[in-house]
Amino acid sequence: MIVLLADTGGAAINWHTVMFYVVALAACGFAAMVAVSSNIVRMAFALIVCLSAVSGLLFLAGAHFVAAMQLMVYVGGTVVLLVFGVMLTAQKAFVSMKTTAGDWILGLVVGGTLLAILGQLIFAVPEWRHSDYQARAEAELAAYEEQLKSHIASGQDVTEAQRRRLADLITLARQGHPEETAQIGLALVGVRADRPSPEVAGYSGYLLPFEIVSVHLLVVLVGAAYLARAKRRRKPLLSSGVSTP
Amino acid sequence: MAEYFAAWFPAGWEFLGYTLAALLQAILLVHVIALGAFVFIWAERKVSGRIQDRLGPTRTGGAFGWLQSLADGIKLLSKEDLMPKDADPLLFRLAPYVAFAAGFAAFMALPFASGWVALHLNVGLFFLIAVLGLEVFGVILAGYSSGSKWALFGAMRQAAQVVSYEVPLGICVVIPLMICGTMDLVAIGDQQRGLFTNWLIFHDPFIFLVFWVYFTCAVASVNRAPFDLAEAESELVAGFLTEYSGIRWSLFFMAEYGSMILVSALAAILFFGGWNGPLPIFSALMDNFSYLAECWWFSTLANLLGVVNLLLKASIGVIAMMWVRWTFPRLRVDQVITMCLKYCVPIAAVCFLGVMVWTALGVPFMNDLLPSQNRALVREGWVHESDQRAVEFLQRLERNSDQGGVE
């Protein structure tokens, strides 16, 4: 589908751009709905659509792994747990949230700070690149094939390294970019494939943050389970005339 | 396919071709689910009938009652669409579509034959598992918005069950991934070419065991008996479906059958060679007759038969699920979770380590025992194939340059 929506040059409609606007609008609109809605489950639903739309944006940007991760962790995991928690703890069927003035101020401060940081980040990126891996990989392969053709035509022999590089390019062109995913995995266990010298401090991968986050999660889980445990005296027996709602 | 259609249109209008291709793919996928549900609901009636010493439908549509699903559909369409007073109207209406859309989205990344996939992702397997877990959200919404306590119970059970079973399911699919070295489902399928001994299920004893764990988890994650806690009719009336009727109810059913087909097809790709038949007839022909290898209709025919192969294997999985459903009693909710945490997760984890050790030690695989098989193709997989293609390309170049020299 990425191929399908690729930049079609001077076409009357650029599907990639159209899809980007549609998905981005959906993300923003449902994000606003999360803030506006007072029904907590509708809020969760809007959050789901918003996060799925963000995942869609990532797909459009060609970051398939991150997009799928977004779906799995945020949409599939976190929000489901959120709704689950709401269902387990809700006093009655539909909970409405009432926002006080203090909540508004707090929310605005936190949200504003986040927005400022994000805005700063956007303008800090030196260059926004097109990320159509498939087209790029194919172009690269074609270019290299041409190069090899002329290389052979000039009567030179093909070296093992060149053959290897051709095979690699074929792999990339046929498969997209599996390396991108592999690099993320390697970085998480401490090997930064995108950095030339792993010895340099600060470029040693994400093993430590990864471990800290894991231990932190474990501590949170244990603490939550401990807090949720409670002893309680049995309520008086139901009288036979109890009418149930 | 998109490029093929794009070529029909003049320059600047290729987007119409892309649109056409997208629509065509979407229609095809919807029909996989719709027709799949149509066929399998009928099959479910027949299978359950035979298991229970009855005939099942015999009259609708002539022989075998093959139009029974259509009759069911018409009945459901014409049923009154009820909504309880206490329901949340918006979410109650949306929930079936959420469930169905999630099931449908997963099909986008499912290859039906080598290269025949709507959305060719290098993380196809991961995407599929992620989207498969989204269907539960429709169920939770349905249960919560129904305004009924039974529906709420069903939704709670479903949420707990799916979140738990994602863990062993994830471990199970990681094992074929580890052997193949890629998350690309097309690559995983293509690596199992050749004799049926190339199928990953025969790779080593651990993965054979893992398949059963996968199947158990798959049955649990698509909410089928004996794990159908969310709609346990003897406990929760109908669980999250209690307040649904008519077309909305049938959408949930389509989603359920869609997921059944999906997990079975995934099992076929991960463990049973995907679209490759047990005997490599087409690839043998293509290898030996270069004319056939070049010929577009021959490769299309091979792919079409591959689709048939995959759907057949998936059907076997679905039928096995039906067989299980009509044979066993339902597990209790704590037993379902125990099954997941105490059996499925440890077994899958041990098998994961086992496959790792087996591969690291270089213990011969079943394929290595058969000399005629190009085992390296499977082990090195995609990269090896790229090598071959690179070599072929270079040979072709050299031949060309030689001929050029003679002329």
Added chain:
Amino acid sequence: MSGSPDSEIIELDVRTDEMLVNMGPQHPSTHGVLRLVLRTDGEVVSEAVPHIGYLHRCAEKIGENLTPRQFVPYTDRMDYLAGMNMNLGWSLAVEKLLTYDLPDKVRHTRVIIAELNRIASHLVGMGTYGLDLGTFSPFLYAFREREKILDLLEACCGARLTYSYITPGGVTADLPPGWVEQCSAFLDQFEPQIPDYHALLTTNAIFIKRTAGIGIMAPEMAIAYGCSGPVLRGSGVDYDLRRNGHPRYTSLYDGYTFEVIVQRDGSYPKDQVYPAVPTEAVLGDCWHRFYVRMLEVVQAIKLIRQGLAFYQQATGDWGTPIKLNTKLPKGEAYLETECPRGQMGFYVVSDGNTPIPRRVRARSSCFCNLSVVEELCRGCLIADIPAIVGSLDIVMGEIDR
């Protein structure tokens, strides 16, 4: 969850809000119109209170306005799954009041019919228990055989559910010609089917997981609540009215040999090969109650075989049903019989010189069996409720009357 030493304090792994849930009267697994009010905490039921009376039809009051023979069809509708046994209980009670003696042939006919109906009733109990646990197929296997029994009973009296066949003074008609052969052919065909039921349910791993160790009822508790029938014997109490009852009832079974299915000294009767008791099962749990019913089916087959042999040699006629307006002597009579679900008692009081009794009362076995639900279901999971209620095998028609 129920293992806490002080039953007043419940400790919860994760606290959730209590919910009051109405299970029934329209619920797939409450066997008719039972209503259970559950206080649930997540999946755990902290309290289950049965509410009855949705099928009350004033049967006892009607009995005080009709003659005993006119009342027979009303007894059919009490335990509608074992109408013949209800007829038998009522007939014996009235005969006791009238001090009426019966020819031998009637005796054997009644035994055959009552035991045949016991099999049919236990088959329904077994099939619906499968439904309660979420498996559909055993239900249809059970009903396939039950249909054949209903065919046999239909041949006797023309009805398939509400028979009114056994009546004070005898039965309404002799067994039709060829019936004995049909019946023994059915038994020969039916007996080899029983291992199928054991394979589908009794020895199925999931079935054992769902029922073994669930709803354990100690013998003392069963006696204290007045439980009877398979529910009592499932708890290991060796009591069967066919052996321990009033002589007027036990004399029906004179000359018959059968085992009372109950666990004595840690083992069940070994007159035939029965599936082994799983190690997880505890005496008095749902599994044992189910097992007792399954084994009683085998005993009933044995009894019918003997009955058919006795019937063919029996002398006398098929009895003379009492006249509709037979005057009842002054006095009272109470008699209990062993119905498929337990001991069913009928009580008749007459002022004398009138064909209409002064008082009619029925003692329902299911009523007592149901009363344990509150105690058995405390602290169980929601999924155990159908398992426990189903193992008690209640019929609301008998409870509400």
